[in-house]
Amino acid sequence: MLKWLNASMTRKISGLSFVLLSFLLIVILYSVYKLQSINQEMREVADIDIPLTDTISQIDKYQLQQDLLLARLHELDAQATLDHEQQARLIGRIGRHTLDTHEALAQLESIIQTGLHRRRIRLDIKAHRSLVQQIHQLRRLQQSYSDQTIRIIDQLPALPKTLWAPLHQQEAELDRQMSQLLAQIETLTQTIATTSEHQERNFMLINATLGISALGIGLYLTLYIIQSFRTRLGHIQTQIKNLQNSLHHPATKPTQPHLDGPSKTNSTISSPVQAQQNGFAPPRHQDELSGLEQDLRQMLNHWSETLQNRDQVEQHLLTLATTDQLTGIFNRHKWDEQISQALDRATTGEPFSVLLVDVDYFKQVNDQHGHDVGDQVLYVLAQTLSEHLLQQCRIFRLGGEEFAILMLNTDDSAAQKRAETLRSLIEAHQWAPLPSITISIGGSSYQKPDNAQSLLKRADQALYEAKKAGRNQVSWH
Numbered sequence: 001m002l003k004w005l006n007a008s009m010t011r012k013i014s015g016l017s018f019v020l021l022s023f024l025l026i027v028i029l030y031s032v033y034k035l036q037s038i039n040q041e042m043r044e045v046a047d048i049d050i051p052l053t054d055t056i057s058q059i060d061k062y063q064l065q066q067d068l069l070l071a072r073l074h075e076l077d078a079q080a081t082l083d084h085e086q087q088a089r090l091i092g093r094i095g096r097h098t099l100d101t102h103e104a105l106a107q108l109e110s111i112i113q114t115g116l117h118r119r120r121i122r123l124d125i126k127a128h129r130s131l132v133q134q135i136h137q138l139r140r141l142q143q144s145y146s147d148q149t150i151r152i153i154d155q156l157p158a159l160p161k162t163l164w165a166p167l168h169q170q171e172a173e174l175d176r177q178m179s180q181l182l183a184q185i186e187t188l189t190q191t192i193a194t195t196s197e198h199q200e201r202n203f204m205l206i207n208a209t210l211g212i213s214a215l216g217i218g219l220y221l222t223l224y225i226i227q228s229f230r231t232r233l234g235h236i237q238t239q240i241k242n243l244q245n246s247l248h249h250p251a252t253k254p255t256q257p258h259l260d261g262p263s264k265t266n267s268t269i270s271s272p273v274q275a276q277q278n279g280f281a282p283p284r285h286q287d288e289l290s291g292l293e294q295d296l297r298q299m300l301n302h303w304s305e306t307l308q309n310r311d312q313v314e315q316h317l318l319t320l321a322t323t324d325q326l327t328g329i330f331n332r333h334k335w336d337e338q339i340s341q342a343l344d345r346a347t348t349g350e351p352f353s354v355l356l357v358d359v360d361y362f363k364q365v366n367d368q369h370g371h372d373v374g375d376q377v378l379y380v381l382a383q384t385l386s387e388h389l390l391q392q393c394r395i396f397r398l399g400g401e402e403f404a405i406l407m408l409n410t411d412d413s414a415a416q417k418r419a420e421t422l423r424s425l426i427e428a429h430q431w432a433p434l435p436s437i438t439i440s441i442g443g444s445s446y447q448k449p450d451n452a453q454s455l456l457k458r459a460d461q462a463l464y465e466a467k468k469a470g471r472n473q474v475s476w477h
């Protein structure tokens with residue numbers, strides 16, 4: 001039970017929906033079954049009971065005619081005036097009466113037999129079967145009575161009293177059995193009609209009860225879903241607000257949401273005044289969903305701002321890590337990365353070259369003009385070289401007054417020409433008011449199986465030779 005209570009809302013709703021749908025299915029199946037049964041009972045009443053009632057009224061009528069006929073026989077017998085014509089008329093009437101009653105009884109028997117055979121009779125089958133037997137006996141009795149009556153007519157008038165007695169006896173027996181049969185049929189049809197009515201009433205009552213129950217379950221389910229939905233929304237809102245609080249006030253530990261509902265002890269959330277103090281306006285939402293949407297939007301804005309700031313900080317840190325502070329060009333760290341990439345590409349056949357650039361007699365610049373002027377000279381030199389680099393070239397400050405130029409996709413001869421251009425550019429540069437300087441360049445191009453050390457060693461050797469040869473020149477290894 002407890003497990004069920006702790007199950008997720010979805011499972012609870014699914015469970016309740018399943019119960020409701022099963023219940024509705026049972027109601028529908030029960031209604032279909034009952035309607036079918038009532039329909040059959042109505043058919044039984046229409047096909048069996050109504051014809052039976054009609055037939056027994058006819059038999060009643062024939063019974064009365066039979067009594068009258070007997071009374072007339074008595075009368076004629078007493079008067080002793082019966083001629084042949086009257087006798088023939090009487091025989092004819094008795095014959096008709098016998099035939100009619102016989103046919104009516106046969107009809108009764110046929111109605112019940114057909115009903116039983118076609119399974120139309122569903123209520124009190126046993127009583128119907130017993131009726132069939134009784135009717136059968138009655139037909140035999142009625143036949144024998146009419147035979148006897150005709151024999152008596154032949155002996156009229158002045159029939160001895162001893163012959164009347166058996167006829168009266170048979171008539172009384174026929175009357176008794178006939179009345180008994182008719183009474184039984186009447187009672188049976190009435191019972192069937194009452195049972196049928198009773199069942200219809202019960203059906204209506206049960207159906208109404210089931211319908212009301214289904215409505216109740218449906219209502220409960222709807223209210224439960226709404227309530228669960230609101231509770232969940234409350235939890236989410238609480239968590240979002242806690243998260244917002246923790247973003248705005250990182251030092252404050254976020255309050256854990258209460259597992260069984262919105263926390264009543266969480267004053268940060270429940271008090272509008274405090275919420276305002278914390279930077280959140282009290283809720284002015286039309287419903288829980290719009291409130292939740294607003295809270296989520298606020299939080300997303302905050303996160304997006306935070307992420308943007310973080311990106312900017314990361315970008316700034318990256319620039320600091322790869323840029324020389326004095327000259328604004330790439331530093332040694334970046335140089336290591338770029339040379340490594342150039343070496344990787346060189347293994348696929350792409351040529352590249354490196355130049356080591358060193359200011360001539362830079363110590364004198366510092367000594368004669370001061371360190372600050374020396375810095376400015378380094379800055380102007382770096383900018384001038386940068387401005388005149390080709391698109392595939394990068395410049396780096398390796399340290400002190402030493403620079404390196406990486407010439408991607410540039411072979412030996414092109415690199416030498418470009419180095420000479422740069423050297424003469426610095427020699428011809430208008431340095432005033434700064435002191436004029438020249439540069440020496442040592443260069444080398446990638447040769448298999450160079451690595452960063454071997455390549456730089458050759459360039460450094462070339463630079464040394466350029467210095468040794470009198471400076472302000474390019475040397476190549």
Ligand SMILES: Nc1nc2c(ncn2[C@@H]2O[C@H](COP(=O)(O)OP(=O)(O)OP(=O)(O)O)[C@@H](O)[C@H]2O)c(=O)[nH]1
Pocket residue numbers: 326358359360361362363364366370371372373374375378399400401467471
């Ligand atoms: N202003 C300034 N001077 C620096 C900086 N870094 C290194 N230096 C100076 O650069 C000078 C380098 O001098 P040396 O390496 O002896 O050589 P040089 O005087 O340039 O002579 P050659 O290279 O042989 O032509 C030193 O005096 C360093 O103090 C810097 O960032 N700013």
